[in-house]
Amino acid sequence: MSQQAVNGVSHRGRVLTLDSMNPNVKRVEYAVRGPIVQRAVQIEKELKEGAKKPFTEVIKANIGDAHAMGQKPITFFRQVLALCSYPALLEDSKFPEDAKQRARRILEACGGHSIGAYSASQGIECIRQDVARYIEKRDGGIPSNPDNIYLSTGASDAIVTILKLLVCGEGRDRTGVMISIPQYPLYSAALADLGAVQINYYLDEDNCWSLNITELRRALSAAREHCNPRVLCIINPGNPTGQVQSRQCIEDVIRFAKEEHLFLMADEVYQDNVYAEGCQFHSFKKVLFEMGPEYSNTVEMASFHSTSKCYMGECGFRGGYMEVINLDPEVKAQLIKLVSVRLCPPVPGQALLDLVVNPPQPDEPSYATFMKERTAVLSALAEKARLTEQIFNTVPGITCNPVQGAMYTFPRITLPQKAIDKAKELGLVPDMFYCMRLLDEEGICLVPGSGFGQREGTYHFRSVWLNSHKDFKGHQILIFY
Amino acid sequence: MSQQAVNGVSHRGRVLTLDSMNPNVKRVEYAVRGPIVQRAVQIEKELKEGAKKPFTEVIKANIGDAHAMGQKPITFFRQVLALCSYPALLEDSKFPEDAKQRARRILEACGGHSIGAYSASQGIECIRQDVARYIEKRDGGIPSNPDNIYLSTGASDAIVTILKLLVCGEGRDRTGVMISIPQYPLYSAALADLGAVQINYYLDEDNCWSLNITELRRALSAAREHCNPRVLCIINPGNPTGQVQSRQCIEDVIRFAKEEHLFLMADEVYQDNVYAEGCQFHSFKKVLFEMGPEYSNTVEMASFHSTSKCYMGECGFRGGYMEVINLDPEVKAQLIKLVSVRLCPPVPGQALLDLVVNPPQPDEPSYATFMKERTAVLSALAEKARLTEQIFNTVPGITCNPVQGAMYTFPRITLPQKAIDKAKELGLVPDMFYCMRLLDEEGICLVPGSGFGQREGTYHFRSVWLNSHKDFKGHQILIFY
Incomplete structure (x- = not known):
């Protein structure tokens, strides 16, 4: 191959660029793991490296990731998975019979x-x-x-x-x-x-x-x-x-x-x-x-x-x-x-x-523990659901519908005109602007309503249920403007 | 809603049919799990239910599925996976320290x-x-x-x-x-x-x-x-x-x-x-x-x-x-x-x-067992590679290239004209006909070459490496015609 050909190719630039890629993929958006989450990961890194912020940890209320938020796995499930992974444990007397039978x-x-x-x-x-x-x-x-x-x-x-x-x-x-x-x-x-x-x-x-x-x-x-x-x-x-x-x-x-x-x-x-x-x-x-x-x-x-x-x-x-x-x-x-x-x-x-x-049945040895763990998780989730609705509805500028199920609320925020203007100035959707400020100033990571869709002129965010009042300090952002 | 409307809808038939589905999906083909494998699963069921066949088990040489063919998992890998699944085992003295450290x-x-x-x-x-x-x-x-x-x-x-x-x-x-x-x-x-x-x-x-x-x-x-x-x-x-x-x-x-x-x-x-x-x-x-x-x-x-x-x-x-x-x-x-x-x-x-x-290192407790297991698997695969080539090249009508790597051979079969004619009569690609006969008569499940592509007028099959000469009796099919 001649040097000319090589140069010819290199002048053509890359095979795969933003301009020459699948246009459907370009249209894909996925806010739950979008720019705000990338910023949150960045802030977590900065905190680890000793950066001084008005907060010491990022509260990730952007995704329904129960274990990451501290929920413990169900013991029975994990016992069976360990037995399936390493069947030599089937001889171990520490594992209950029903777990072994499932494995x-x-x-x-x-x-x-x-x-x-x-x-x-x-x-x-x-x-x-x-x-x-x-x-x-x-x-x-x-x-x-x-x-x-x-x-x-x-x-x-x-x-x-x-x-x-x-x-x-x-x-x-x-x-x-x-x-x-x-x-x-x-x-x-x-x-x-x-x-x-x-x-x-x-x-x-x-x-x-x-x-x-x-x-x-x-x-x-x-x-x-x-x-x-x-x-x-x-x-x-x-x-x-x-x-x-x-x-x-x-x-x-x-x-x-x-x-x-x-x-x-x-x-x-x-x-x-x-x-x-x-x-x-x-x-x-x-x-x-x-x-x-x-x-x-x-x-x-x-x-x-x-x-x-x-x-x-x-x-x-x-x-x-x-x-x-x-x-x-x-x-x-x-x-x-x-x-x-x-x-x-x-x-x-x-x-x-x-x-x-096919969870443990009443006549099986793991039943009592399984039910205790299951009930504890569901009660904690129910309590958080109540708490989350209550927290948001005490914040001026935020209104939140009663929470019935799933793991999320989608409260509406009434943004002051000054905040909307500021967002436009920065080229951001107003609720993205709000969520970015909340992340930068309070360390709370939420997903802007625009990532899920909302009626024109309304603004929201999605929040996974929170652990306590301390978790939400976002009203300062609304009051600021 | 009126009864008329209901009738109207039911006359329209289904929303999703072969005619109204994504045409790209219709064009998808995947021979490795295609009709021949579905037939093999069917035969296995029939054998289980006591059906009499010229064989007692189906040899599945259609897919590179090592564990299904009897290869044992690496102990160290499965120990770490069990520890990750059920971290209470981290307290168990039966698990080696390097496995715990990885987990x-x-x-x-x-x-x-x-x-x-x-x-x-x-x-x-x-x-x-x-x-x-x-x-x-x-x-x-x-x-x-x-x-x-x-x-x-x-x-x-x-x-x-x-x-x-x-x-x-x-x-x-x-x-x-x-x-x-x-x-x-x-x-x-x-x-x-x-x-x-x-x-x-x-x-x-x-x-x-x-x-x-x-x-x-x-x-x-x-x-x-x-x-x-x-x-x-x-x-x-x-x-x-x-x-x-x-x-x-x-x-x-x-x-x-x-x-x-x-x-x-x-x-x-x-x-x-x-x-x-x-x-x-x-x-x-x-x-x-x-x-x-x-x-x-x-x-x-x-x-x-x-x-x-x-x-x-x-x-x-x-x-x-x-x-x-x-x-x-x-x-x-x-x-x-x-x-x-x-x-x-x-x-x-x-x-x-x-x-x-990141497998066990020479200074770690699991190293010796890991190396022993790894070497045993790779030696067995090398031995099967040699054996498979040898078996196929002794069968009249089959020629097989030297086996260098991966887990497969793709031997060429010279089908008698009568077999090709018979296949055409049945509306089958000739190598599909051959593989179907081999499955029905000998219980050997291979994938026809047509599922991988081949030069016009040539016929092949893909076989995962075999365990012994007993595994292959397909020459009878060739001789029959």
Whole structure:
């Protein structure tokens, strides 16, 4: 090769640049781990290196990461995982019999009796059976078929996979996907990545972030002008808004989906996180089947769950599953083919999921400790939910809806005009400006409402539930202006 | 809602059907877990239920799944994973000190000292540092920057992520990606999914599946007529062909990539699996840097590794990493944003990867056992490599290249015309017909060559290395016709 050619190439610059990369990826945004979190990590480093700040540690209220915030893992789960990782411990008398029995059952279902073997791409069969039994029990006996269960790498993986199957068409025929605003930004990110059309429907802040069918109709009818709406996504209990949907609301949503020929995606990863008096979790599957065969035989649905939230909070294991209802058998074959390309979900996460859906029973030695630990975590979360709402509602300029479920609040902030002007001057969205100030001056890391979506002219932030009043000093920022 | 509307909807049929789904997903194929494997699982079920067959068990030579084939995990790795899962064991005197020290270090790097917390999306920082040090040691001191290391969910995840960044454009501007034929079908599957143009370059079967620059030039120049070739993918050691590239060949490839302005993707997951006399693994990174700054400052590259192969074979943990070289800083920011949407790779897999890159040292208590186990696994693999080549070359109608590395051979089968005619009659690709017969009659599960790609009119299969002569009785199928 001549020197000329070499120079020719080097003058051409890089193969992959911001200008020459996939434009869909450029459109992806994910605020939960966005610039504010990168700044928080930077500040933590500065503190470690001895920098003087008005605070000594960063309170990370940006992400629902239970263990990172001090929640302890459930002993039984971790005992079984240790046994599965190092089966020599099966001979150790310190481990309870029920933990050993679970570990043996999981290992027997693994290739070569090792969690280091690939599993079936859909997930280990006996774990899918356990998931199906768990769903049946949760839903008062409505049958669940293990063939409809797909284990996944956290719920995010399954959500993206189903969206990928659904998105097609060009121009006005492009698939439109209805998502709530505010939303969990995995949805907008996945839609940007897939080049799908995002259809916003707004939750009703004045009515505790409830979902309103009239608003769904408005959003759908507007979207039909420019795309092909085929999917309706629901998050219940809500993220970032923490509301819990009533049975009536779920029925209305299902009726709407059937009437409007929409595929339903029910993100139910917070199903154990319900705290408010009078609130209860109703699964979409159960309500669908209680509405009779006219619905349960026709409405296509996928429901998602994970090991990352609820009382276990095991985010790092990336365990999860989805159940599909009324999925076309030919599409199911395509789904199995698609998931097989990534070989299988992580087997330790599958094992953990098995324990979540098949925990210690009353006649087993680990039951008492398990229940004590589970109850303690859920009570602490409920207490924090109450406390968080109370803290925010005493701060001038902040109003916070009653907290019903999940792990978040999404309070509204009334920013003084001077603050809005200052933000504009700095080229920042006003609530990003607020959150950045809060981080820099008080060491509190929240995610600006703009990362989840909000009605024009309103400002919010998402906060994971706090441990104490001391955790929130943000009113100074509002008062300053 | 009126009954009419309900009927109207039900007449419309399903929202999601084969006709209305994402056409890119339909084009995805993944033979390693394709119809032949589904049939194998079916036969295994029938055997369990007492069905009489000419064999008593299915030999699964379709996938490199070491533990499933009886390989034992490395004790030290599993001890540390048990300690990380259930830290109460840190008080147990049965565990060696070096295992405890590794576990403590990993736990200290986790949020809340729990592997159940999310990690940074790029992976735990101290593990990325360990990976960088490992690469430096492997490559004789050539520096590696932890900021260029991205931990992943197996290597597949990282490969798909980099391809996703690279694919853009429409029509003749659509990104083209050069892949070897035969190839590992993750590549063709990912390209179909992304709607990229697959550019085939053929490995030279007559020269031990070596890579020939003239063939690369031919393929590139033909592709430039209809797309925008931007990426060159290399698998070394080869999958499914088991060849190991010479240093000279790697230099030629790097020169070609620079000259032709291509982004290099080096799939090096079999880097410890080299057996043949005179063969040695050379990393693309090392060769690139040894070629001088003219290359090492300009050629853009990503190299992939995983915990699933080599001597550990821990497929189920889905651990892996990639190192990027000369990646545009703005693209890096986009990459971090993109991986953050999926939150983080599974933390147990990250922990395992840390042990692979930072194994017991000579002065540590676990060193002797570790080395003994590692050597035993690699010797057994080398022995099987020899045996497999020998077995296949004694079978009439089968010719097999010398086995140099990885875990596979890709022998050529000369099918009698009658067999080819019969296959066509049944609507099957001839090598699929052969493999199906072999499965049904002998209980041996191989993957047909057509699943990896092969020159028109030639037929092959991929086989994972076999345990003994008894494992292969496929010549009867050839003789039968």
